Structure formats: C-alpha cells, structure tokens
Amino acid sequence: MRGGPVDEPDDVDITENLWIPLADGTRLAARMWRPRGAGPVPAVLEYIPYRKRDGTRGRDDPMHGFFAAAGYAALRVDMRGSGDSDGLLHDEYLLQEQDDALEVIAWMAAQPWCDGSVGMMGKSWGGFNALQVAARRPPALKAIVTVCSTDDRFGDDIHFKGGCLLNDNLWWGAIMLAYQGRPPDPAIRPDWRERWLERLDAMPFWPALWLAHQARDDYWRHGSVCEDWGAIRCPVLAVGGWGDAYTDAVPRLMEHLTVPRRALVGPWAHVYPQDGSPGPAIDFLGECVRWWDQWLKGRDTGVMDEPAMRAFIEDWQAPSSTRLHARGRFVGEADWPSRAIHPRRFGLAPGRLVDGPPQPGALSVRSPPWTGTGGGEWMGTGVPGERPTDQRMDDGLSLCFDTEPLAEPIEILGNPAVDLVLASDRPQAQLAVRLCDVAPDGSSLRISYAVLNLAHRDGSEEPRPLVPGEAARVRIALKMCGHRVPAGHRLRLALSTACWPLVWPARDAATLTVACGDGLLALPVRADTGGEVSFGPPRHGPAAPTTVLAEGRAARRVALDLLADTATVVTEAEGGLFGEGAMRFDDIGTELSHDLTRTLTVGRDPLSAETRIVQRYAMGRDGWRIRIETETAMRGDADSFTIEGELRAYEGDALVRTRAWHERIPRGDL
Template sequence: MQDIRVVTDFPRKIREIENLWIPMPDGVKLAARVWLPEDAESDPVPAILEYLPYRKRDGTVERDALTHPYFAGHGYAGVRVDMRGSGDSEGLCKGEYLKQEQDDCLVVIEWLARQSWCSGSVGMIGISWGGFNGLQVAARRPPALKAVVSLCSTDDRYNDDVHYLGGAMMCDNLMWGTTAWAIAMTPPDPLIVGDRWRGLWKQRLNGNGIWMQDWFEHQRRDDFYKHGSICEDYSDVEIPVYAVGGWADGYPNPIFRMLEKLSGPRKGLIGPWGHKYPHFAMPGPRIGFLQECLRWWDQYLKGINTGIADEPMLRAWIQDPARPAAIYDERPGRWVAEPAWPGPGIGEKVLNLAPHVLSEARGEDTILEISSPQTAGLSSGAWCGYGVMPTLPVDQRTEEGNALIFETAPLTEAVEILGFPEFEVKLSSDKPVALLSATLSQVFPEGAASRVSYGILNLSHRNDDLDIAPMVPGRAETVRIKLRCCGQRFEVGERIRLALATSHWPIVFPTAEQATLSIHCGDSRLILPVRAPQKLDDTLGAFLAPESAAPMEQEVLTKGDGFQRSVSTDQVTGETVYQVVNDGGTVRHPHTGIVLSAKHVDRFSIHPDDPTSAVGTCTWEKSYGRGDWQARLSVTATVRALRDVWRIETHITAHDGDERIVDRSEVKEYRRDLN
C-alpha cells in the first residue's frame, strides 16, 4: 500500500480558528472550525465548506486534519461546520437532508462569502452525507457557491441509498438508522458551549428523534425521498460537479447517471476504493486526491486554467481478476477514460440462458424453478464497504446450493466491462410479493468465484418505483434488473457466472412469504456493457502520489477488540446469525483533552425456512469525557420482519456522570407495503 507523504511546508502559512459561531436567522448558532492562510485578511481566498452532523470536535477530526489545513496552505479557507443540532452547534436535527439543513447551509455560504478573509467564492466538498448535501445545496443555486466535489453520494435518495434497493427493505435501514440515531444523541463539548452543554444535550436526547422511523413509514418513492434527490430535475444543478467514488463503496451508480444527465461542467472518477477519501482509501491504489481537488478548485474558484476542464469526463479503474477476499490492500488493474457517458467504446455482449449455461446462442425453452433458503446471500459482505475493514464479499462458491447457477464455457478471449450489467428475464412467481437477486461473478479455473456485481428487485417494483403492483401468481412476465455498475476484466480461461436467488440476506430483509420463481430460460438473457480499448487510455497521465497535511495525534488508552465479522449456525434449531462487532477501545485527543470510546454490534438472525424469523438488532455505546465532564450513551434498535408489519423496538439510556438522565423504550409498527 502506497504511503501518504505528509506535507508541512506549504506555499502559504496557516492559522486555525478552533471555533467560531455562524448565526442563523432564527437565533440558532452553528459551530465552525476554520483553517486559512495567515495573510487571508490582506489577500482573501475562496472558502471550501464541509457541512456535516458528524462532530468536528472529535468525530471527523482525524480526516479533517489531513485535508483542510492542506487546502489552507494552498490558498483556501477550509471550513468545517457542524450542522444544526449536532456536534457543538445549537438547535435540533430531526432527520436527514431536511429543508432546514439546506436553508441553514445557504445562510452559511452567504456568511462565508461576506467575510473579510474570503474572496466571495465558495466550494463544497464532502463524502457520504457531505457529498449528498453538496449536490442538494447546489440545486438551490446560492450565488456564491461556484463548484462541488461530491464523494460517495447519490442523486436518488430512494433507490440508491441505505433505505431501499430495487424496492426491497435494506438491512442498512436498521444499521445506518441506529448509527445515525447514536450520532444525533451525542453531547456538545463544554469547552466550546460552556455550562449550557447539559441543557443542549437534553434537548437533543428529547428532540432529535429516531430518524429510521420515518424511513419505515415511507416505504414508497414519495415526496419524502423526492426531496433532496437531484434526479427529480438534474437541470437544477448548474455549477461544476466532480463526482467521485469507488467500486467497493455503496454509491458508484450515481456517478454514471450524473455524468449522463447533468448539463453543466462535470467530471467522474471511480477507483477501486471503499467509502473513504481516495488519498487514504482502500483497496488501493491511492492517488493524490487533494492535488486533484486543488486543480478543480483553482479552475472554478480562482479562474486559473489548470487543464482539468479539457480532460476526459470519466476516469475509471478497470479491475483485473483477483481471488475473493474480505479485504484487499490493493486491487490490480489500470485507469481508462471516456470522453462522455455513455462512452463511444461501450457496446453490448448478450449471454442467453439455457439450463445452467450462459452462451451467445439462444437457450432452450426450459423452465427452471428457484426457492432459495432465507440465508442465501451471506457471502455478500456489506452493502457499503469501507475498504479499511474486512467487509467485502467472500468466495461465492458458498452460494451454489442457494441459487440457480448459469455459467459460460471457459473464455477464449478476454472480456472487459464498464457500466451497468443488466438481466432481462421472463419469470412467474407463486406468490404476489417476491424478490429476485441476480449476482454476476468471475469464476477462476480452480473454482473460486469473485463477485463482480449484483442487483436485487422486489418484483412489485418491476415496472418502476411509482407503478407498484403485486405479481399475479402463475402469470409469466418479462422484467429487467439493472445490476450495480462495475469495471472488470475477465481473462482467458475464466468463466462468467450468473446466480439467481429469491433472498439476499442480510443486504435486504426477506419478503413475508417464501416464494418460488419459475425462470423461462429461452426468453432470458444477461447483457454486459463490454468496453473496447480506446486510444484515449494511452494519453492519460499518472495521478500524483497521495499526500496530506500532518495527521492528528491521539493516545490509545485502552485497545479495543477491533473489527470482527462472523456467521454461525445453530445445528439444532437451524438459526443462522450474522454478526459484526467493531470495538474502537478508548482514546484521548491531546489537543482537546477529550477521552472517547465507541463500540457497536450488529446482529442479524434468521431461520432458512422462515422469512418471518428475520430479526436485526444494532447497538451503539459511546462515551465522552474530560475531567469532571463524563457523558455516556447507549442505544439499541431491533427490527422484526413479521408477516404483516415491520416492528421496531428501541431503547436509549444516557448518563451525565453517575446520573441517568434518559432511560426510554419505544415500540412502533409499520404495515408492510408490498415488501
């Protein structure tokens, strides 16, 4: 793995403002941390805003130290703002991507542009939540916002986020829901807000709410999800957008859509990375991403012609074959480029289904049935891989007894694909509500199978997310699944595999009834987005080596047990448990004196013959302290996939020292809506 070069000598000397307050029209103040050149008052600079609910004081502090001082040293003001109701900011945060969040950000941008040290131009950068709201705020068109760098984000909050996948209820709805709940319940730092900290904390504990309840209440693509989804009208975004992501991440799909649909200047970059910034991401290779950002900012915030506007619209990493593993230091491959998307070199390779065979010849008119055990999918890993933890899919051979398998003969020539594989299938179901999972894998000569892509469709959503209807049992229909985008090379001698199943646990919760699907092979086909070699690939210059500002120091007081991921089966009852534990131990941040600890456990259990046995329980324990200030928090959420309802059970406790200030349990049920 390539080391990150630490830069301490910058073109401009840096000063830091540990905290300043940005006033909102309703009197609420947002907390900000700022890095800027020492001479910015006499030589103003553009501001680069990162706007998050993840606690600037101790949550994102490690990555902030790598990034924002680097920008400041190159003539920008790096600004990290805690959103309303989070970190050290006042007010309440009652959900994701609310209009209040955007309205506040418009005020922040206007305020930044007016500061004496700011040139009047503002850019937004962010990963995940910060990538989302960068796009959403761009659609609001604040005059001072000139460009966005959006990483690991989405244009579609319903069908390309943690909530629903092909209309199926995602298990991340619970996992991320519990994580977000825990973040929303944490206290501000008394050194920043003073004696008000306890009152502000109690406001959050009683007012920020449990956001996942909204996600279970809204099971269709309604106005709740349309809000904040720029795919509703791409023309709202006019400023330049640099969309960045990785194949191991959960959000590569939106990059292709935004390149195709946005009308303003845009650029896409997809590496092998997980859900991290590319200068310290895994799998590698890492790149000099901060230097790449400077080229973007210089072009669009300072008006300096860096040449980035003349480069290919898309740069993507085509992955070479790699044996399956839960974690990689690096993925071998090479960079390729497309001048636009869809690219001129992208074609189609059609592989037809015959009994257990994929071939270019049309298959036999044979009907095959599949009714998977509810445990099908356990080799899939996490929906959103972070790269630095072993969450990637493992050997797909373990799924062979759970799915219908279709394979090519050993390839006689290499195949490269870039884009979205699609599966068109004629099928019928014996139940009105059923799932279809399609997994594309690369099979090595000795039999190991690495997952390349997959797609999941709740067949009630077979027309689209607005025209939802149950299947008519026994009636055959033709449906199409768009699999997750990918960039992959298949070598001579390998096989291409398609696996079809009726469950994909624990990526999505099962439907209420065990369904059997009948697959009409002669009318079904896999369509691969094959890519021909392009002369443009040979003109690409290498990315610069990764570098950053100096990392933040921290002291490990108690080493945690780290990351653990396991699957176990009770041989008597048949219950299978998938469990992830992440214990970060206890650390101290010397620059603030904060001592913090965090541990979370995700546990998903199911019986292979009973979809209504599916239960997920997620727990977070967090603590923050310094001297007499000692705050502890514990949250637990359980989702039960019952026949007619989703049952959500939650419990929270919070302690100020030895005093328990909150101890609250709640149970809510939401009727299942064709899922």
C-alpha cells in the same frame, strides 16, 4: 507537481470555533483553516452533522489544512442540531438543512477573508447535500465535489435498494441515536448540558422514521436531484468507489447533468480517495485543488481537457473478505456514456450463458432465506472482513448460468443488465442477481450484483404485487463495475430469491420460474483502446495529534444451526465503529470509544427474521465524561414490522435520560 503543496502548520491559521449567525437567531459552529497572511481567498465548505470538534477531527485536519496551504479558506460546519451548533436535528436532508446552507454560503462569501467565491464538498451526507445545495443555486457557489453520494434517496440510499428494505436502515438508525445523543463540548458551550438534554428529549426514532416510507413518495423525492437535473448549474466533480454502495450515482450524474462535469471511480470503499482502501490511494486532495483552482480562481488547470470518466479496472484476485490493495489500472473514457463501450449479449440456456440468442427451457429456484451470507457489507468502509467472500456457497443455493471458458479476456466498465421473463407462485417475492468471475479452480468472485423487490418491477412509485403463475418481464441494472475477466475464466449469472443479511426477506417464501428462452445478460464491454491514466501518491496536510488508548477488535461471523435450521450473522466492533480502537485527540484532550454488536438471524420461514443492535459510545476528558448506550431490534410478521429502541444517557455514572420507542409499522409490499 499537481495541486497545492503540503505546508508546515505555521503556514495555516486554524480557528477552533467560530459562530455563523442565521436569520432566525440560530448559530452554527464552524472550524476554519486559512492560509496565514493571505488576503481575501476563495472558500470551501464541508457541512455535515458529525461533529467538527471531535467526530471528524482526525480526517478534517489533514484535508482542510491541505486546502488552506493551497490558498483556500476551508470551513467545516456543524449542521443545525449537531455538534456545537444551536437547534435540533429532526431528520436527514430537510429543507431547513438546505436553507441554512444557503445562508452559510452567503455569509462566507461576505467575509473579509473570502473573495466571494465558494466551493462545497463532502462525502456521504456531505456529498448528498453538496448536490442538493447546488440545485438551490446560491450565487456564490461556483463548483462542488461530491464523493460517495447519491442523486436518488429512495432507489439508492442506505434505507432501500431495488424496493427491498436494507438491514442497514436499522444499523444506521441505531448509530444515529448514539451520534445525535452526544452533547456539545463544554469547552465551546457553557450551556452544553441544557442543550444536550434538549436534544435527547427531541430525538426522533430514526429507523422507524425511514421505514414508514416504503415506496417512492414525496418524502424521498425531496432531496433527490434526479428529479430535476437541470436545477444544478455549477460544475460537478463526482467521485465513487467499487467498494462503496453509492457508485451508481456517478454515471447517472455524468449522463444527465448539462454543466461542466468530470467523474472519478476507484477501487475504494466509503472513504475519501486520499485515504483510499482498498488501495491504491491517490493524490485526491491535489485533484480537488486543481478543480477548485479551475472554477474558484479562474485558472485553466486542464481538468476539462482530461477524460470525462476516469475509472479503475480491477483484475482478478482470489475472493477474500479482506482486501487492502486492488490489482488493476486506471483508464480514461473521453465521454460518458462512452462511445468505446458496447453491449455484449449472452443468451440464457438451461444452466448456461451462450453467445447468441436465448435457448428454450424453464428452471425454478426457491433459495433458503439465508442465501447471501457471502455477500459482505452493503457499504464497505475499507476495513478487514467486510468484502464479499468466495461466492460458491451462495452459488450453490442459486440458479446459475455459466459461460464456457473465455477464449479472450473481457473488460467490463459500466452497468451490466439482465432481462428475464419469470413467474412466481406467491404475490411477494425478491430476486437477487449476482455476476461472478469463476476461476478454473472453481472459486467465484463477485463482480456486481442487484436486488429487486418484484412488486417494484415497473417502478417504485406504485408497487404492484405479482399475480401468481402469471409471467412478468423484468429488467434489472446491476451495480456499476470495472473488471477484466481473464481468458480461461467463466462468467456466471446467479439468481436467488433471497439476499440475507443485505436485505430483509420478502414476506413469502416464493418459487420463481425463469423462462430461459426470453433471458439475456448484457455486459458493457470496453474496447481495449489503452487510455491509461495515472495519479500521484496521496498527500495530506498535518495530521491531528492522537494517541491510541486501547487497541480495537472487529469480528464477523456466520453460523448455520443445522438442528434449528437457522443462520446467524454477527458483526462486532470494539473501540471504534469499525474496530479501529479507542483514542484521544491530544490537542483537545478528548477521548472517544465506540462499541457495537449487530446480530441478524433468519430460519426457513422468512417471517422468522430478527435483528438486534447493541452499542455503547463514551467520550470525555478529565472532569467531564458522558456515555450513550442503545439497544434496537426489529422483527416482522405478515402484516407489519415491529421496531423497538432504548437509549440511556449518562453523565459520569449518573443516568440523566432514558428514551424508549416501540412502533408497529404496516408492511406494505415488502
């Protein structure tokens, strides 16, 4: 059996809270799982701001308990200013965050229960800082596992994509207001109320903080490990999923790092693969233990004898906003970039993709600003309703190029790329590119996509507006994908000038004219060499005891008002951020509930775009209850964005703090 066993709870000691002292007097709060009766063992760190006491408890117990049963001391540490830790949190990925992590790792390595070897892992924020801390080279850090993360904070994070402003910038900023508005737990900190009010008073207005940096400046370069790949000197296991937003970091890490490294990409959304949705979930915790055993215990587990890239190749499935299980298989590539993958080029002809050189012709497109409503969520989390739907409606608002029905299947693994020569009638314009698998019945399944603010066509350090009427050559790499297009299906390349509600509309309603004679689509086609790999079924440690207090509800709606000529997209979640329901952690008696409604509206004029988010977060137990309510909104004109927010914090029914923000931010080249 691969990995460590799933032991009974009696085999693991859990320390609910321990304090890690830092040199400046700050204390960080940690939760620890250790194998009972063991001497010094290697340690594994997960270091995030999402509250080890209650925020991630349901995920932490079965994961870190598994590692402890396999012979590791696992620590889940609240970052400075979050959860039960001291201090204040002023932004993402600050130098202070990294400096604290270096002290935490050194402290762990020096404890009598640790043998001096430390690993670091995390998903999302924790995956980001695992890479960032590895680049600081703490001596005790022997290996990392980074899941659903990125190496490039401007080009590939939740704020901007292709130089376009993601609407998730406001969504995530609003969530951070609620998350960071939560107090320490009184059962851990008698001074919880004082610390809570201190945090509320120092709360930054997160979405405006990020919106102020609209190009790739030093703010984004900090923490982007792609600035210096050679800074990372320890082994890296990089993990992603086709349903996640951060997949493209995985092939880049594989190509540019020089340390021992391996990659794994499944069909999953933004979740750990042992809980993988869409399925199949796999024995990811066992894979991690094999990685830790190799690099922290010095055992040859064979991980470096396995393919450099293990990836899931998806088969055709009828497009649907909900997919709980993906059809396909895992394959292995011995190296990455793979010598078994070669570009297959299709030329653009008017309305067609052709095998061979491009053909002359010029076609124009100006899509309604609401084009893209079938695109699903930017970052999937594996819940119903979030996936791209049938693309036919968006295809009908786009400039499309189709192949003839394929005589043979095509297996794609990697980043498709498009080369275009185009001209715009306005200086500001967006280009959205979708690659679709079109079935004989006409249904259109999105395989991959990209968006580009055309002012960023030559890079994001110094954006340059287009010169109206002047031809510009553009090369766009689409999101990495793994997909098998069946014989008899068509490939479709769809180009549009909007991608709502994924990204904020360009200032101008531009018309783009594409020169077909200069256009190419290059697909990374995998030779059918077999190479299938397999994984065991998922294993976990003991789950945290929980009780569902109220069933959740989720809704996603798109409405087109034919009289007002506006489109509205509404996402609602009750009980949990993704509609999972209100619940209680029984062993600590803490109850949690989170409701959120997001409304995004745009009309024919791209300057009509508006978005509003309302949320309510409640937590507590008998004798102690708090509630956070927030409202945030954003709109824009030709020169600036207006972004507003209000936060209200309640202890019981008493309002204890109100914060309000109103900021106008110059628009730049968006």
